[in-house]
Amino acid sequence: MYLIADGGSTKCDWVVLDDLGRFILETKTLGLNPSVFQEETLLNRLHANPELQEIKEKITHVEFYGAGCGTKTPTQKLKRILESYFSKAIVLVEEDTMAAVKAVKSHPSIVCILGTGSNVCFYDGEKIRNPVVSLGYIVMDEASGNFFGKKLLQDYFYRKMPKETAEAFEQKFDLNPDEIKEHLYQRENPNAYLANFASFIFTQKEINPYFYHILKEGIVEFIENRILLFEESNKYLIHFVGSIAHFSKAIIKESLRERGLELGEIIKRPITHLITHHQNKISNGVKEN
Helix, strand or coil, rough: EEEEEECCCEEHHHHHHHCCEEEEEEEEEEEECCCCCCCCCCCCCCCCCCCHHHHHHHHCCEEEEEECCCHHHHHHHHHHHHHHCCCCCEEEEEEHHHHHHHHHHCCCCCEEEEEECEEEEECCCCEEEEECCCCCCCCCCCHHHHHHHHHHHHHHCCCCCHHHHHHHHHHHHCCCHHHHHHHHCCCHHHHHHHHHHHHHHHCCCCCCHHHHHHHHHHHHHHHHHHHHHHHHHHHCCCEEEEEHHHHCHHHHHHHHCCCCEEEEEECCHHHHHHHHHHHHHHHHHCCCC
């Protein structure tokens, strides 16, 4: 059986296909970003899922596409853990941009991720290229959930947030400074913790002028810092994957158009498109491992 995973820092989607490419099950675990979590945490999160526990000895191929898998050391760490857990499987671990590429078109394009974190690459029809290595949620991650969550907290504590918005923010979250600092500096996964605050923007009835300004500012920063690095950006469609992109479609389209760039597809959850991609590979007798 084939196990396909699209993993972020917050959550990981898993799909099992049989040897003929037929859908068996879909399940979730907490995020498995190897750049953020220790090996023990990664393994515990696998063990916590009873569906994976039940079928792990039947899995022959694992293809994991994940945040934090863009450099050698964390990729090898996660591969080692997956190989120990799915002991009979051939394991492939690739960065999340590859999942995004496979979820959209196979034609040359710019492919972006805006979820808990953010990333971008150019796909030339055969391989991906990125001139900048992502340094993660502390240094980069423009227009991500982490980025917008941090901005909301800054505005709230600097008293820049509009009064009505601040009151609603207080009702939704525990804003005790000690609680926030503990999550940020003493607990695991501070990027996902920050991204949780960003959900506040999209649970409101409308994108009010304050939210619009925050989203616009972050998306423009992402375009100028990440997309415009590619000389191909004005030649090909620019696709987006992830929940932040899904909820910000109008602003993304507007911001790209202002710079003479053209939006392609926006896909909220790449796993559904990965299923089709891998079913086609299996039916054609192609194994990517």
